[in-house]
Amino acid sequence: xxxxxxxxxxxxxxxxxxxxxxxxxxxxxxxxxxxxxxxxxxxxxxxxxxxxxxxxxxxxxxxxxxxxxxxxxxxxxxxxxxxxxxxxxxxxxxxxxxxxxxxxxxxxxxxxxxxxxxxxxxxxxxxxxxxxxxxxxxxxxxxxxxxxxxxxxxxxxxxxxxxxxxxxxxxxxxxxxxxxxxxxxxxxxxxxxxxxxxxxxxxxxxxxxxxxxxxxxxxxxxxxxxxxxxxxxxxxxxxxxxxxxxxxxxxxxxxxxxxxxxxxxxxxxxxxxxxxxxxxxxxxxxxxxxxxxxxxxxx
Numbered sequence: 001x002x003x004x005x006x007x008x009x010x011x012x013x014x015x016x017x018x019x020x021x022x023x024x025x026x027x028x029x030x031x032x033x034x035x036x037x038x039x040x041x042x043x044x045x046x047x048x049x050x051x052x053x054x055x056x057x058x059x060x061x062x063x064x065x066x067x068x069x070x071x072x073x074x075x076x077x078x079x080x081x082x083x084x085x086x087x088x089x090x091x092x093x094x095x096x097x098x099x100x101x102x103x104x105x106x107x108x109x110x111x112x113x114x115x116x117x118x119x120x121x122x123x124x125x126x127x128x129x130x131x132x133x134x135x136x137x138x139x140x141x142x143x144x145x146x147x148x149x150x151x152x153x154x155x156x157x158x159x160x161x162x163x164x165x166x167x168x169x170x171x172x173x174x175x176x177x178x179x180x181x182x183x184x185x186x187x188x189x190x191x192x193x194x195x196x197x198x199x200x201x202x203x204x205x206x207x208x209x210x211x212x213x214x215x216x217x218x219x220x221x222x223x224x225x226x227x228x229x230x231x232x233x234x235x236x237x238x239x240x241x242x243x244x245x246x247x248x249x250x251x252x253x254x255x256x257x258x259x260x261x262x263x264x265x266x267x268x269x270x271x272x273x274x275x276x277x278x279x280x281x282x283x284x285x286x287x288x289x290x291x292x293x294x295x296x297x298x299x
Contacts, residue, residue: 023115027057109128165200
């Protein structure tokens, strides 16, 4: 994939919904089968992959742009990067093309007590007595599935403390913490939001949306922001991500492998009217990425 027609990269809202759904569907089930049709996507040995069999899932969660599967003993960390996608399906369903890793899960007694409320009663939720598979599809094999056996310190690039700041929706990232952190990060606002060491989980699409919600131009620098604009950027980020997660919870299942972005306000909508002021949305294409914004109501 080249230029600006590249696929939409999974970001915090996309992976939050996948993590919540998979946590509800899979916790309590043990892995029964493993396969790696696309072995270049796996960081670990065949023996380590086989060693996952028999281990129950204890938790599935998101950290930044990573999906973490915690098992009874080991951990699996997935960084889908540009083209990685997830599918939840019955074993009888034909896997999609370019499937790189398949994990099969057996039955369980009941759903976890901490399952997200929106997942309960979903028609897509596999019955507890049924078997189910998670397929990780990656046509380019750019994304990686990291196997982290207990006791083995295998680093996952991008996940160290120095490489990841707090999640952009972390309750511990209060306005006061945000104000203190942003002082240490110069540069243009769009690049700042995409900087995972500043806040984790935001990429190209949602950085445009956050800046539109905050009424700030993407090419402004942090040093030009007034105190109230720093606060507006924080609130725009929290509101944008929360709204997106709500939309995706309702619209994504059962096709977790699909990215839903048509509801965004400005990203990839160059030439269309701004939903806030009606001005035609501007787009700049540089470095293979699209930046979309409104010249009238973003300052």
